[in-house]
Amino acid sequence: MAEVTGTGRVKRGMAEMLKGGVIMDVVNAEQAKIAEDAGAVAVMALERVPADIRAQGGVARMSDPDMIQKIQAAVSIPVMAKARIGHFVEARVLESLGVDYIDESEVLTPADYENHIDKFDFTVPFVCGATNLGEALRRINEGAAMIRSKGEAGTGDVSNAMQHMRKIGGEIRRLSSLREDELYVAAKELQAPYDLVKEVAQTGKLPVVLFTAGGIATPADAALMMSMGADGVFIGSGIFKSGNPAQRAAACVKATTFWDDPKVIADASRGLGEAMVGINVADLPAPHRLADRGW
Amino acid sequence: MKVGVLALQGDVREHISSLIACGVDAVPVRRESEIQSIDALVLPGGESTTIAQLSEVFGIYDLLKQRIASGMPVYGSCAGMILLATEILDAKVGQKSFGGLDISVRRNAFGRQVDSFESDIEFADGSHELIRAVFIRAPWVEKVGDAVQVLASIDSHPVAVRSHTALATSFHPELTGDHRIHRYFIEHVARPALEKVK
Numbered sequence: 001m002a003e004v005t006g007t008g009r010v011k012r013g014m015a016e017m018l019k020g021g022v023i024m025d026v027v028n029a030e031q032a033k034i035a036e037d038a039g040a041v042a043v044m045a046l047e048r049v050p051a052d053i054r055a056q057g058g059v060a061r062m063s064d065p066d067m068i069q070k071i072q073a074a075v076s077i078p079v080m081a082k083a084r085i086g087h088f089v090e091a092r093v094l095e096s097l098g099v100d101y102i103d104e105s106e107v108l109t110p111a112d113y114e115n116h117i118d119k120f121d122f123t124v125p126f127v128c129g130a131t132n133l134g135e136a137l138r139r140i141n142e143g144a145a146m147i148r149s150k151g152e153a154g155t156g157d158v159s160n161a162m163q164h165m166r167k168i169g170g171e172i173r174r175l176s177s178l179r180e181d182e183l184y185v186a187a188k189e190l191q192a193p194y195d196l197v198k199e200v201a202q203t204g205k206l207p208v209v210l211f212t213a214g215g216i217a218t219p220a221d222a223a224l225m226m227s228m229g230a231d232g233v234f235i236g237s238g239i240f241k242s243g244n245p246a247q248r249a250a251a252c253v254k255a256t257t258f259w260d261d262p263k264v265i266a267d268a269s270r271g272l273g274e275a276m277v278g279i280n281v282a283d284l285p286a287p288h289r290l291a292d293r294g295w
Numbered sequence: 296m297k298v299g300v301l302a303l304q305g306d307v308r309e310h311i312s313s314l315i316a317c318g319v320d321a322v323p324v325r326r327e328s329e330i331q332s333i334d335a336l337v338l339p340g341g342e343s344t345t346i347a348q349l350s351e352v353f354g355i356y357d358l359l360k361q362r363i364a365s366g367m368p369v370y371g372s373c374a375g376m377i378l379l380a381t382e383i384l385d386a387k388v389g390q391k392s393f394g395g396l397d398i399s400v401r402r403n404a405f406g407r408q409v410d411s412f413e414s415d416i417e418f419a420d421g422s423h424e425l426i427r428a429v430f431i432r433a434p435w436v437e438k439v440g441d442a443v444q445v446l447a448s449i450d451s452h453p454v455a456v457r458s459h460t461a462l463a464t465s466f467h468p469e470l471t472g473d474h475r476i477h478r479y480f481i482e483h484v485a486r487p488a489l490e491k492v493k
Binding site: 002003004005006007009010013014016017018019020021036039040041042075076077078095098099100101123124125250253254257258 | 302303304305306307308309325340341342344345348349352353373374385386387402403406407408409410411412413414415429430431432449467470471
């Protein structure tokens, strides 16, 4: 009985198990425990949440292995970590640490402005950001086993996440409406491989799980993303940059499960204290927009 | 037969598709009234800590525990197996299960995601045909009670077990498009159990 690791089914299947859940950014073991206790399906271990990366500037890199391992030791749920776009050595390091998923993330400073990591070459699965369908399919073509819409991380402004979810959903719906002989040009326009374009046209969905990320700060934000067709939600700065992280984390988990029940969302939204202050994406000068990283 | 899939978190959709392919009425269930209306239950793959916690938060933990204890047929895959176990090893502090199946289960026993694997296994349904099994951060069974039968093992660790009313697998048949495990649950666990009640 040969046991095979790192297959597409095992990598994509791992993301299927996270569906309907919330993945939370944490910077230490204490936050990781708060996230686990609140019902997070996984945590993303990183040294600085996007809001701090934005505030402090400088080059943002993979986190310290010590810090990642402390978080792995503290919780029993999956632990994800971020590598810079194109930095396949950071990815190898994270794989050797036994992280459960790698986020090849635009939140960190890219290491390669042309190529992303060849993700088929790894046993550990990857999640990648996308702002539109073509970008999502290019990442899947490189081996991504999960996609998240990018949004604009570290802002608490959900408008970009909304825009990206609408864009991806709209482009999928358009493909489904095309004649088969029109898919060749559609693939050219999307700058995506024809086979993946055809698969999406036939199934009406991405071939991998689609989460959403970037700017989600409240239970209602999380529910909004679920009602736009997200399979689940990443919450970065929104939780631990707020007044009462434990309660806000639990509230976002509830609203993600009962996204279609306004009464539950109302209850979850009561008395949460201050949300993260946030920055309007429109006020961000273009060079500081993270969602534009990746291509 | 109406089968509910507990829809708090996890791969609910895949279980529903597999059940429908087996010819039963399958619905997601999250609320008390929905749980009251079903004949049998599937606990999906997902994060066992999250599912257990949400069931408490939304006030359906006791109902699920009680319906399972009173013999509602139930199948759990991976996280679902953990949720059915009477004892969880390597649990999160205070982690609860619904119980119903007299087994001790070790969480993440096969390791982290880099150790997740697929393999052909023999499932003791009498067919002697191999089943492609997908294990994702999977648990295994360390101890079974007297009324529990082992249906499949990997390296002597049980990965599929059943009692009169409950079936549990460490792996995810819902991910492969092979409906034999679901059919086994319907035909050899749920239907006989429900007929006995009648």
